[in-house]
Amino acid sequence: MKNSIFSTAIARKVVAMIGAIAMLLGVAACGQANSTDGEGTGLKKVTFMLSWAPDTNHIGVYVAKNKGYFKQAGLDVDIVAVAQAGAEQAVNNGQADFALSNLTNVGMYTTKGAKIKQVMQVQQKPSAIWCSLASNTSIKSPKDFDGKTFATFGSNESDAVIRRMIQSDGGKGDFDKVTVGTSTFQTLSSGKADFGGFYATWEGVQADMYGPKLNCFAEPDYGVPGNADTIGVITSDKTISSNPGLVKKFVQAAKKGYEYAYAHPNDAAEILVKEAPEANLKIAFVKKSMKTIVDRQYWGDAADIKDGSFTFGTNDVKGAQQYFDFLAQENAYTDSHDKVIHTAPQAKDISTDEFLK
Incomplete structure (x- = not known):
C-alpha cells in the first residue's frame, strides 16, 4: 500500500x-x-x-x-x-x-x-472476504470458483480456505492459481485471475468507495470454522x-x-x-x-x-x-x-x- x-x-x-x-x-x-x-x-x-x-x-x-x-x-x-x-x-x-x-x-x-x-x-471475528469482480457474472457463489484462477500469494492456508468454501457450496474444490502482481485488485482487473482475497474492513471499504465493485463471500458462511x-x-x-x-x-x-x-x-x-x-x-x-x-x-x-x-x-x-x-x-x-x-x-x-x- x-x-x-x-x-x-x-x-x-x-x-x-x-x-x-x-x-x-x-x-x-x-x-x-x-x-x-x-x-x-x-x-x-x-x-x-x-x-x-x-x-x-x-x-x-x-x-x-x-x-x-x-x-x-x-x-x-x-x-x-x-x-x-x-x-x-x-x-x-x-x-x-x-x-x-x-x-x-x-x-x-x-x-x-x-x-x-x-x-x-x-x-x-473474521474479516477476510474472497471476491471476484462484480463484472464477472459467471461467479455467483464460491462453487463457481471451481475451475477458475485464484490470485494468490502462495500460502497453504489460503488454498485450504478456498477449497473448503468451494466444497461447502457444492463444488469440487479444484482451481488454478496465479501469483499476485502489484495488487490483487490489479491482478483481477487485468484478467489474469478470477478471484482473490481481501479484508472487509479495508479493501472491502476501498471497493465500495472507489471501485472496482466486488462480489464477495465470507469464510464462516461456507464451512470454514473458527476465527482466522x-x-x-x-x-x-x-x-x-x-x-x-x-x-x-x-x-x-x-x-x-x-x-x-x-x-x-x-x-x-x-x-x-x-x-x-x-x-x-x-x-x-x-x-x-x-x-x-x-x-x-x-x-x-x-x-x-x-x-x-x-x-x-x-x-x-x-x-x-x-x-x-x-x-x-x-x-x-x-x-x-x-x-x-x-x-x-x-x-x-x-x-x-x-x-x-
Missing part, C-alpha cells in the same frame, strides 16, 4: 511465512536491542513493528502514542516499518519488542521453532519472562488506545492519518474503515465491553483453535524443512491474557 490506499490484502496474512526458514538459520539478537532508556527522557525506548502498511488494524497504537498513553506508562514507543521477513521473525529475533500479527501467524511460526506469543487480541483473523499484539517469550513489567505497560497503554479508537472512531481516524503521513491515507476512507469496524463490532460487543462482561483485548482461544484444527486437517502446517505437520498448534500455549488487567 505504498502511496496508495489499494494494498495487496492477503499479504498481511502470508507475510508471516516469508523467510521463516531463514529465521531459524539466523542468529537471534542478544536481548532486546531497542529496549533502552531514551536519552535524557527517562522513558524506556521500545519498538512496535507494523504488520504491513499503516491501517486501521494498527490504529490503537498510533492513538496511544498521540494521546500520550505510552509516555504516561514510561515508554517511548518507536513505530517501525515491517521487516522484509515479517514482524514475527523480527520479534522472535529481538529486532522488535512488539508487533501487530495474529494467532494464525504465531501458530505458523511456532511450528518452525519461533518462541512468540500474542498478548492482546484486537479483532474478535485473530489480529492483535505479539511479543517474544523471552521478553515476557525477562521483563513482564514492560509487557504489561505496553499492553495496558495500547489497550487504552484501541478502546479510545473504538469509542471515538472519527477522531482516531484523524490521528492515524496525521501520525502515518507516509501512507498517504484519505481521511474519508479511514473514517469509513473505522465505521465498518464499529458497526460490525469486529473488536467486540461494545455493550459487553462497557458493562465489563467482556475484557477488551481478550484472546479468542476457542475460535483460534477451531481454525488451527481445520488447517491441520488440510495439511497446511509445515516445519522448517517444509515437512507437513499434522498436529495443530495450541492456541492456549501461544497466547496470554495475563497483561490485560
